[in-house]
Ligand SMILES: Nc1ncnc2c1ncn2[C@@H]1O[C@H](COP(=O)(O)OP(=O)(O)O)[C@@H](O)[C@H]1O
């Protein structure tokens with residue numbers, strides 16, 4: 339069953355809109371961030387991680403972003419080029435805005451947190467002038483990352499991209515991606531998140547992120563009611579993620595597909611969502627059945643939470659398939675499909 343129809347014969351499988359940043363993950367982890375002294379630098383930013391994930395799976399990826407005019411901006415653009423991601427619509431800021439930096443704390447296998455430095459963040463300078471229709475219409479899908487809605491002019495740029503995607507029958511994917519930084523208040527979050535969610539074909543988020551999105555229009559935190567609400571507004575697929583408890587996809591034909599997380603030795607508790615999104619969307623673009631898309635996404639997510647990096651450790655399709663095979667051989671039907 340295909341729940342979304344991707345236009346064929348377009349140069350890009352997906353164009354991402356949102357932040358490109360840098361992660362500094364502690365090498366001396368399993369201690370408080372304040373005590374870590376050595377960090378490894380990785381390309382970061384949830385949409386950027388997803389872009390790397392999809393590129394490594396062989397998909398053609400474009401990106402709409404602003405980066406800082408400094409060595410960090412050069413680093414991320416060169417990294418994208420190395421990964422085969424189109425950078426023609428990534429431009430430098432001109433007023434000294436800085437690339438977002440994320441210092442992660444890996445306190446224990448199960449406790450992680452992220453400290454984001456996002457004052458005058460470069461990514462929030464993306465403007466409507468940089469959202470070109472000729473670029474947009476080359477994509478089968480666009481992914482809007484929720485943090486892009488936190489401030490103007492990025493907010494209006496994202497809404498313009500959404501409108502152009504609608505005009506060209508481009509699949510709209512909304513990764514809610516809530517980060518408290520840069521948001522003024524809960525009402526603004528709900529207003530702009532729900533505006534995009536109402537126009538999206540696929541919505542991905544955690545329970546908390548859906549609660550924030552529908553706070554003004556659909557209170558309540560029952561997953562089935564949440565999915566039904568967004569289906570009523572046109573969503574084809576609603577994915578609600580529950581961390582180590584797994585995730586469920588609710589489709590607009592009334593079906594639901596649950597997948598348990600793959601058993602893995604956790605190194606950090608973040609990064610799963612980016613691996614999940616990239617591999618799940620790859621499966622959709624391949625035309626796979628829903629449960630197979632979920633299994634692929636869940637497997638990639640497990641590999642990511644077992645890794646030190648996010649972008650750098652995005653797996654190939656072969657690696658994900660091998661991991662799924664090993665898990666099935668080792669655990670039998672361990673991957674319960676609920
Ligand atoms: N401890 C874990 N073991 C295995 N897989 C996990 C674990 N934690 C998360 N995942 C996988 O990563 C996915 C996304 O994680 P989640 O924390 O829900 O989203 P995000 O990383 O976006 O906050 C989960 O649905 C699950 O498939």
Ligand SMILES: O=C(O)C[C@@H](O)[C@H](O)C(=O)COP(=O)(O)O
Pocket residue numbers: 357359360361381382383384385387438440452607608609610611612613648
């Ligand atoms: O999104 C950011 O700016 C930080 C990410 O680069 C970082 O790797 C992270 O937090 C991943 O988030 P998740 O996949 O949503 O857990």
